[in-house]
Amino acid sequence: xxxxxxxxxxxxxxxxxxxxxxxxxxxxxxxxxxxxxxxxxxxxxxxxxxxxxxxxxxxxxxxxxxxxxxxxxxxxxxxxxxxxxxxxxxxxxxxxxxxxxxxxxxxxxx
Amino acid sequence: xxxxxxxxxxxxxxxxxxxxxxxxxxxxxxxxxxxxxxxxxxxxxxxxxxxxxxxxxxxxxxxxxxxxxxxxxxxxxxxxxxxxxxxxxxxxxxxxxxxxxxxxxxxxxxxxxxxxxxxx
Numbered sequence: 612x613x614x615x616x617x618x619x620x621x622x623x624x625x626x627x628x629x630x631x632x633x634x635x636x637x638x639x640x641x642x643x644x645x646x647x648x649x650x651x652x653x654x655x656x657x658x659x660x661x662x663x664x665x666x667x668x669x670x671x672x673x674x675x676x677x678x679x680x681x682x683x684x685x686x687x688x689x690x691x692x693x694x695x696x697x698x699x700x701x702x703x704x705x706x707x708x709x710x711x712x713x714x715x716x717x718x719x720x721x
Numbered sequence: 722x723x724x725x726x727x728x729x730x731x732x733x734x735x736x737x738x739x740x741x742x743x744x745x746x747x748x749x750x751x752x753x754x755x756x757x758x759x760x761x762x763x764x765x766x767x768x769x770x771x772x773x774x775x776x777x778x779x780x781x782x783x784x785x786x787x788x789x790x791x792x793x794x795x796x797x798x799x800x801x802x803x804x805x806x807x808x809x810x811x812x813x814x815x816x817x818x819x820x821x822x823x824x825x826x827x828x829x830x831x832x833x834x835x836x837x838x839x840x841x
Contacts, residue, residue: 612783614765647826656816656834657766662827700766708780708823715765
């Protein structure tokens with residue numbers, strides 16, 4: 612089981628939109644609609660932002676959205692804010708009752 | 722309020738055993754799964770395994786099978802992660818997380834993390 616592939620870093624200016632990709636295989640991302648995204652600020656526990664590809668938990672701003680096409684999932688953050696600067700991780704169900712995370716993407720708000 | 726509260730930081734020597742805990746409150750502990758996630762220093766998240774406290778059904782990620790043991794005591798709403806013989810490479814932050822199913826992606830409430838340091 613290999614980690615999902617994410618860009619190491621992305622950046623954007625306040626108010627802009629950024630998209631973070633998460634590429635897997637047909638055995639994980641492509642095979643199930645079970646992709647989630649987590650935000651992690653330094654020294655803090657991860658926070659669920661998106662689950663089941665595109666669903667937002669209560670309390671998560673609608674600036675955060677998720678999608679999937681084939682073996683690649685994406686997280687889009689619109690109207691970037693300074694507080695969005697953090698590490699973002701995707702996670703997919705990978706069959707056999709296990710899950711696999713992406714390597715993480717550092718988002719910098721310029 | 723849903724909370725997962727983990728035990729405190731540990732400093733151990735190689736070869737020692739360790740059991741860390743994750744206590745749930747504010748929800749029905751036996752009707753959700755508890756997952757464990759490793760984060761090595763400066764690195765990303767890794768899924769270790771998951772347990773259903775209702776009947777202790779446990780599944781491990783292949784990378785962690787045989788390396789750790791996940792258990793739970795539903796009478797005290799607590800899940801555990803244990804090692805029988807620690808290695809320096811076990812040095813990491815460990816998180817527990819509430820999951821809505823063994824199949825799925827919704828893992829919503831996280832513990833604060835337990836830092837395990839293994840050093841001679």
